[in-house]
Amino acid sequence: MNIVITGGTSGLGFRTAFILAQDSKNKIILIGKNKAKGEQAIKSLNNETKNKNLSFLQVDLSSIFETSSLKEKLANKKIDVLINNAGALFYSRIESEDGIEKTFALNHLSYFILSNLLLKHKIIKNGGRIINVASGAHRGVDINFDDIEMVTNYNGWVSYKKSKLCNILFTKKLSELALKNNITVNCLHPGFVKTGFGKNNTGVIGLIIKSLMSLFAIRVEEGAETIIYLATSNNVKNISGEYFYESKINKPSLNSENKKSADNLWDLSIKILKNKGLTL
Numbered sequence: 001m002n003i004v005i006t007g008g009t010s011g012l013g014f015r016t017a018f019i020l021a022q023d024s025k026n027k028i029i030l031i032g033k034n035k036a037k038g039e040q041a042i043k044s045l046n047n048e049t050k051n052k053n054l055s056f057l058q059v060d061l062s063s064i065f066e067t068s069s070l071k072e073k074l075a076n077k078k079i080d081v082l083i084n085n086a087g088a089l090f091y092s093r094i095e096s097e098d099g100i101e102k103t104f105a106l107n108h109l110s111y112f113i114l115s116n117l118l119l120k121h122k123i124i125k126n127g128g129r130i131i132n133v134a135s136g137a138h139r140g141v142d143i144n145f146d147d148i149e150m151v152t153n154y155n156g157w158v159s160y161k162k163s164k165l166c167n168i169l170f171t172k173k174l175s176e177l178a179l180k181n182n183i184t185v186n187c188l189h190p191g192f193v194k195t196g197f198g199k200n201n202t203g204v205i206g207l208i209i210k211s212l213m214s215l216f217a218i219r220v221e222e223g224a225e226t227i228i229y230l231a232t233s234n235n236v237k238n239i240s241g242e243y244f245y246e247s248k249i250n251k252p253s254l255n256s257e258n259k260k261s262a263d264n265l266w267d268l269s270i271k272i273l274k275n276k277g278l279t280l
């Protein structure tokens with residue numbers, strides 16, 4: 001299989017790559033922002049799995065231009081599985097190079113742009129799979145479509161929660177559109193997993209996340225299991241539009257099942273990208 005994993009250079013993405021690379025028939029492309037980290041990831045995967053069909057693409061997925069450049073970079077591949085996994089929490093409000101709030105840009109728009117481009121240009125195969133790494137953190141919030149980028153009253157944790165709600169709304173809508181190409185789209189909660197997540201935040205919040213992880217988080221091996229299940233299991237080859245936890249369908253929040261919100265998010269994402277010069 002040809003597999004693309006965004007944020008494949010550490011944490012859940014890296015662990016997923018490690019397991020999938022053990023099948024020498026799998027060709028895996030990791031996408032990450034940090035070149036040295038990407039090269040190191042490939043080196044260690046090569047050493048540990050002996051799989052030589054591994055490569056790294058350096059892309060800042062919070063950038064619309066860089067993310068959309070993946071259309072050319074992946075043009076001659078026929079992708080079987082796209083795993084949208086890159087994500088982060090930004091304790092303070094910062095904007096991407098396009099002037100978009102960075103949590104929304106990275107955690108939602110990168111999934112939106114990459115999936116749409118691969119579908120539209122038939123880079124993902126008929127019968128392929130798109131997997132969006134969401135989170136149980138989506139619960140307890142809703143989207144404010146008048147201020148989706150949280151210009152007022154920004155709170156990093158709330159912004160993160162909303163971006164993960166976007167992942168589920170997007171999964172539901174995209175699964176309907178991808179049906180005609182027999183492509184499945186599912187999302188998941190990996191559990192609370194000990195990874196590098198949150199390390200980009202310095203100060204108290206970084207320390208809090210680190211302490212909570214060392215006390216309560218599960219091992220990355222366990223966290224990656226549902227991603228690997230969705231990428232490989234025959235049991236899910238005809239299931240689409242669902243939210244999984246521990247390799248089973250799980251019921252997400254009521255807000256994530258609101259069809260009107262899914263439509264609004266889709267339209268607003270198209271509009272924001274169009275205003276920034278990207279027509280999907």
Ligand SMILES: NC(=O)c1ccc[n+]([C@@H]2O[C@H](COP(=O)([O-])OP(=O)(O)OC[C@H]3O[C@@H](n4cnc5c(N)ncnc54)[C@H](OP(=O)(O)O)[C@@H]3O)[C@@H](O)[C@H]2O)c1
Binds near residue numbers: 194195199
């Ligand atoms: N850990 C948890 O408890 C947990 C729970 C629920 C959901 N999740 C979700 O799981 C996913 C993976 O998180 P993780 O815990 O594995 O975190 P992680 O260890 O911090 O890994 C994040 C990955 O995303 C990449 N990334 C971050 N910003 C990027 C950018 N601008 N452009 C390109 N790549 C970028 C990183 O690469 P670089 O270092 O090169 O930037 C890294 O490979 C996220 O979507 C997160 O929301 C995690």
